[in-house]
Amino acid sequence: MNTEEKEQGHAGEEELAAKQQAGEQNPEGADTGEQTASEEQGGVHAELAAALKLAEENNQRFLRAQADFDNFRRRTRDEKEQFAKYASLKLIEQLLPVVDNFERALATSKDNKDFDALLKGLDMTFRQLDQVLATEGLQRMETVGTPFNPEFHQAVMQVESEEHEEGTIVEEMQKGYILKDKVIRPAMVKVSM
Amino acid sequence: MNTEEKEQGHAGEEELAAKQQAGEQNPEGADTGEQTASEEQGGVHAELAAALKLAEENNQRFLRAQADFDNFRRRTRDEKEQFAKYASLKLIEQLLPVVDNFERALATSKDNKDFDALLKGLDMTFRQLDQVLATEGLQRMETVGTPFNPEFHQAVMQVESEEHEEGTIVEEMQKGYILKDKVIRPAMVKVSM
Numbered sequence: 127m128n129t130e131e132k133e134q135g136h137a138g139e140e141e142l143a144a145k146q147q148a149g150e151q152n153p154e155g156a157d158t159g160e161q162t163a164s165e166e167q168g169g170v171h172a173e174l175a176a177a178l179k180l181a182e183e184n185n186q187r188f189l190r191a192q193a194d195f196d197n198f199r200r201r202t203r204d205e206k207e208q209f210a211k212y213a214s215l216k217l218i219e220q221l222l223p224v225v226d227n228f229e230r231a232l233a234t235s236k237d238n239k240d241f242d243a244l245l246k247g248l249d250m251t252f253r254q255l256d257q258v259l260a261t262e263g264l265q266r267m268e269t270v271g272t273p274f275n276p277e278f279h280q281a282v283m284q285v286e287s288e289e290h291e292e293g294t295i296v297e298e299m300q301k302g303y304i305l306k307d308k309v310i311r312p313a314m315v316k317v318s319m
Numbered sequence: 320m321n322t323e324e325k326e327q328g329h330a331g332e333e334e335l336a337a338k339q340q341a342g343e344q345n346p347e348g349a350d351t352g353e354q355t356a357s358e359e360q361g362g363v364h365a366e367l368a369a370a371l372k373l374a375e376e377n378n379q380r381f382l383r384a385q386a387d388f389d390n391f392r393r394r395t396r397d398e399k400e401q402f403a404k405y406a407s408l409k410l411i412e413q414l415l416p417v418v419d420n421f422e423r424a425l426a427t428s429k430d431n432k433d434f435d436a437l438l439k440g441l442d443m444t445f446r447q448l449d450q451v452l453a454t455e456g457l458q459r460m461e462t463v464g465t466p467f468n469p470e471f472h473q474a475v476m477q478v479e480s481e482e483h484e485e486g487t488i489v490e491e492m493q494k495g496y497i498l499k500d501k502v503i504r505p506a507m508v509k510v511s512m
Contacts, residue, residue, distance in 0.1 A: 170363045177370035184377035191384040195391065202395050206402075211499060213406040214455050219503055221452070222496060228445050229494075232438070241434040245425070248441055252421050259414070262407050301422075303415060306404060310412055 220258045227251045267302035269295045269313045278302060280312040287318035294318045413451045420444045460495035462488045462506045471495060473505040480511035487511045 231247035267278055274281060274293045282299055290296055295315045302313025424440035460471055467474060467486045475492055483489055488508045495506025 167360050167363065170360065170367060174363060174367045174370055177367055177374055181370055181374035181377055184374055184381055188377055188381035188384055191381055191388060195384060195388040198388065198392065209399075209402060209406075212501070213402075214410040215498055215501075215503065217407040217410055218452065218455065218457055218496075218498060222504060225448065225452070226494065228441075228448065232442060232445060235434075235438055239434060241428075241432060241437065244434065244437060244441075245428055248421075248437075249425060252425060255418065255421065259411065259418070262411065264411055301419065303411075305408055305411060308405070308408075310408065311415055 217258070217262055220261065221255075224251060224255045224258060227254060263306040265304045267304065267313045269298050269302060269315055271295065274315065274317045278304075278309055278312055279315045279317075281317045282314050283316045284319040285316050290318040292319055410451070410455055413454065414448075417444060417448045417451060420447060456499040458497045460497065460506045462491050462495065462508055464488065467508065467510045471497075471502055471505055472508045472510075474510045475507050476509045477512040478509050483511040485512055 227247070228251045231244060231251060234247070235244040269279060271290075272295055273291075274295055279295065279302065285296060287294070287296055294317065295313075296318050297316040298313055299316065300314040301311075302309070303311045420440070421444045424437060424444060427440070428437040462472060464483075465488055466484075467488055472488065472495065478489060480487070480489055487510065488506075489511050490509040491506055492509065493507040494504075495502070496504045
């Protein structure tokens with residue numbers, strides 16, 4: 127519809143240019159007698175009517191474009207609100223089975239007090255949680271042994287090291303995370319000096 | 320800017336109506352001699368020039384409104400993409416401490432094999448996870464003892480019951496969840512008959 131409107135817009139311009147040219151071919155104030163003047167006058171009146179019609183058409187086109195814009199803006203705002211309200215819906219739906227398993231493992235262990243069963247159950251639950259977050263685009267940084275990079279790492283301590291080159295991460299205090307291409311938490315690390 | 324454009328639009332219409340009225344006050348074809356015809360002709364030409372100018376102004380106004388619309392549409396699309404890409408960012412950031420604690424509890428227990436410490440640590444982690452999801456607007460349904468409602472519950476079995484009225488939920492097989500005002504998983508329940 128937008129393209130169509132644009133074409134109409136161009137057509138309007140060409141029409142207008144044609145009228146202006148036609149006007150130049152009948153220059154005004156040429157006193158060639160009563161009847162000719164009257165004839166020319168009729169032509170000018172026709173041109174005037176056409177020009178007024180075009181002006182009104184262009185005005186309607188403008189008002190329509192503006193109304194379309196207003197509707198789109200309103201719709202966009204509503205969509206944004208809905209989207210923000212349920213932004214986390216997809217992730218939460220994926221997390222429900224994790225919550226189920228977590229809850230079940232805890233409830234079962236409170237009865238049977240089996241350490242190995244609890245650890246095994248929760249190890250699986252943890253891997254499931256990790257998997258859900260990975261599907262969303264979350265990646266853990268692997269830091270130990272790599273060169274310190276302030277874009278990804280936060281140095282909390284510098285330590286002497288015989289085995290490592292200067293500026294190498296020797297220990298990780300807290301995991302660093304990347305979501306898609308954004309560092310959402312830098313890794314907290316110890317760096318060799 | 321939109322309101323301003325609208326006012327201009329109305330002004331254009333009034334101007335146009337005024338011109339049309341002016342045209343009627345000088346009816347065409349009144350042969351009152353060479354000079355008067357020439358004078359009137361001059362007036363019509365001025366009106367024509369004004370009408371053509373108005374048509375062009377309205378056309379420019381239309382093209383500008385359309386360009387504004389196009390820009391807005393493009394910007395909206397880009398914003399939507401960015402928003403979708405990082406829709407779960409806020410929730411994931413809140414989940415990172417849960418992941419940290421979960422991981423730490425498992426790692427510690429693998430060394431010391433202390434059942435009570437593991438259960439206590441993971442009980443806290445579970446409550447923390449539950450709290451994060453509650454903050455996002457997730458609510459668990461409380462079902463047992465309440466009347467069955469197909470909007471919220473899925474009946475997996477009907478059971479005889481002396482103690483409960485017909486259609487009462489007597490047992491919950493799987494938790495039901497509501498996100499804000501939306502049922503994202505109905506509770507799976509046993510219902511008395």
